[in-house]
Amino acid sequence: SVIALSSCEAEYVAGSLASCQANWLQSLLSEMNIVDDITVVLKIDNKSAINLAKNPISHGKSKHIETRFHFLRDQVNKGKLKLEYCSTEDQQADILTKAVKRDQFLKLRRNIGIVCFDSLN
Numbered sequence: 001s002v003i004a005l006s007s008c009e010a011e012y013v014a015g016s017l018a019s020c021q022a023n024w025l026q027s028l029l030s031e032m033n034i035v036d037d038i039t040v041v042l043k044i045d046n047k048s049a050i051n052l053a054k055n056p057i058s059h060g061k062s063k064h065i066e067t068r069f070h071f072l073r074d075q076v077n078k079g080k081l082k083l084e085y086c087s088t089e090d091q092q093a094d095i096l097t098k099a100v101k102r103d104q105f106l107k108l109r110r111n112i113g114i115v116c117f118d119s120l121n
Contacts, residue, residue, distance in 0.1 A: 011049035016072035018042055019081050026080070039079060043086035050083045 022040040029035040044050050053072045075081035094100055095108040109116075 008046055008048035008052060011044055011046035012052055012072065013069050015042060015044055015049060015053060015083070016069040019072045019075045022081060023075065039082050041082045041084055043084050043091070045086055045088045045091055047085055050085060053083055 019040075019042065022042065026035075026038065026040065030037070053076050072081070076083060088094075089104070090111075092108055092112050095105060095112065100108065
């Protein structure tokens with residue numbers, strides 16, 4: 001269990017955990033000879049967290065972040081992971097993790113390629 005002191009730190013820790021999952025999926029796809037040597041794009045809605053991950057110089061704000069969460073920075077520096085800013089309204093994962101308004105739900109559902117069963121008839 002980790003207690004984040006700021007939204008930047010919370011997004012950085014979440015990004016680090018997501019990068020671990022992306023690394024595992026990359027290894028799995030490579031082992032199965034499906035995809036080899038790809039750069040995964042991780043979309044984050046916090047510019048401070050992106051800057052923290054891209055800057056190899058230790059910030060005063062990041063000194064207390066545990067070393068294990070700097071895996072994100074390592075993956076970015078190796079070129080295995082690319083970070084992109086994505087506004088909160090366009091976060092596609094929100095449809096799976098949060099209650100969103102109907103218009104937002106329809107937009108996100110369309111963006112991830114899910115088709116309403118009624119529209120197939």
